[in-house]
Amino acid sequence: MKRSLKRLIIDTATDYIFLALAFGSEEIDSIYELGVNNHSVTIIPFLEDMLSKAKIKLRDIDQVIVGIGPGSYTGVRIGVTVAKMIGYLNNVDVYTVSSLAFLASSSNSKYVLAMIDARRGNAFMGLYGNCNNNMKIINSDVLQNIDDFKKSLDLDYEVIQLGKPKIDKILESKLLSKVDNIHDLVPNYLQITEAERNLRNEI
Amino acid sequence: METKLKIKSVEDTNFLAKILADNLFEGIIIGLTGDLGSGKTTFTKYLAKHMGITDIISSPTFMLLKIYESKLPLYHIDAYRLEDIGYDYEFDEYIYGRGVTVIEWYQYIDMMLPKEILKISLKVTGIEEREVRIEGEGRYEAIIEAIDNRYSN
Numbered sequence: 001m002k003r004s005l006k007r008l009i010i011d012t013a014t015d016y017i018f019l020a021l022a023f024g025s026e027e028i029d030s031i032y033e034l035g036v037n038n039h040s041v042t043i044i045p046f047l048e049d050m051l052s053k054a055k056i057k058l059r060d061i062d063q064v065i066v067g068i069g070p071g072s073y074t075g076v077r078i079g080v081t082v083a084k085m086i087g088y089l090n091n092v093d094v095y096t097v098s099s100l101a102f103l104a105s106s107s108n109s110k111y112v113l114a115m116i117d118a119r120r121g122n123a124f125m126g127l128y129g130n131c132n133n134n135m136k137i138i139n140s141d142v143l144q145n146i147d148d149f150k151k152s153l154d155l156d157y158e159v160i161q162l163g164k165p166k167i168d169k170i171l172e173s174k175l176l177s178k179v180d181n182i183h184d185l186v187p188n189y190l191q192i193t194e195a196e197r198n199l200r201n202e203i
Numbered sequence: 204m205e206t207k208l209k210i211k212s213v214e215d216t217n218f219l220a221k222i223l224a225d226n227l228f229e230g231i232i233i234g235l236t237g238d239l240g241s242g243k244t245t246f247t248k249y250l251a252k253h254m255g256i257t258d259i260i261s262s263p264t265f266m267l268l269k270i271y272e273s274k275l276p277l278y279h280i281d282a283y284r285l286e287d288i289g290y291d292y293e294f295d296e297y298i299y300g301r302g303v304t305v306i307e308w309y310q311y312i313d314m315m316l317p318k319e320i321l322k323i324s325l326k327v328t329g330i331e332e333r334e335v336r337i338e339g340e341g342r343y344e345a346i347i348e349a350i351d352n353r354y355s356n
Binding site: 119193194198 | 291295
């Protein structure tokens with residue numbers, strides 16, 4: 001019998017920290033907990049708990065799937081850092097997924113507008129579709145004024161701002177992209193700070 | 204809406220901070236402006252005291268942000284070093300959060316703040332005397348009314 005991959009799934013781009021363990025495409029365990037500005041404190045204990053419950057060690061993880069944003073500027077880095085660390089230590093494949101795709105996966109509506117507040121009237125938004133149990137991206141993730149973006153959409157969609165990801169949908173979709181060089185893994189912020197912008201202008 | 208008042212000593216600063224402390228709400232943002240030594244950090248110290256915070260409050264000029272735990276957490280930001288540098292989105296999680304945010308030199312990050320904040324400007328008029336102007340709209344108007352009520356009594 002083919003041994004199933006032990007996959008660790010991480011997303012920290014929203015107020016909720018999400019960790020899941022899957023063997024193949026089957027979810028074994030998951031954690032989805034509110035923790036505003038707190039994910040850096042909880043991620044390692046949660047991970048240790050989950051591994052010990054499944055009676056496996058960190059070095060047994062064969063693959064890591066991580067939400068790389070867009071989303072919380074502080075939060076997204078925590079998950080990406082942990083994914084990077086495990087990918088490097090275990091020398092295993094790391095795949096990235098949009099954090100908005102994780103959010104969208106919680107709904108089975110035909111069209112889902114996943115939305116994470118970016119303040120000042122803006123949000124990170126991505127439009128996803130569910131068709132025959134197959135999740136697809138309809139409109140790539142943007143940072144935009146909420147009203148302007150909604151006006152540009154000409155279809156019926158459900159807005160999702162909160163929801164526990166459905167891992168099987170993500171794992172079976174084509175929304176994962178493989179990281180070729182673990183050192184190149186960075187979050188997708190969709191926005192840069194003024195300091196970075198100024199630095200780029202100077203160069 | 205705005206109001207003006209005169210402070211004659213740090214005791215008056217304490218009095219003003221007490222009124223503010225009695226009228227705090229989740230997500231309140233207080234922007235302070237005024238020259239070096241005008242009393243921005245002193246005001247924050249008294250505000251923290253009335254919030255039940257016993258830690259020593261020092262100017263966050265070099266840290267940018269200090270967090271004090273209390274019933275409502277206090278986020279003490281100093282934006283002075285951000286002039287011509289700009290905003291870091293990391294602040295969003297605090298400024299748009301559920302605590303009490305006090306921002307010294309708020310004008311340097313004004314464009315990133317919500318339209319409605321409480322603006323307090325301190326002007327040095329003597330060794331201990333200060334002229335204080337307090338402005339706010341919307342949900343901040345109740346605070347200005349509370350200040351006016353306390354000072355007219």
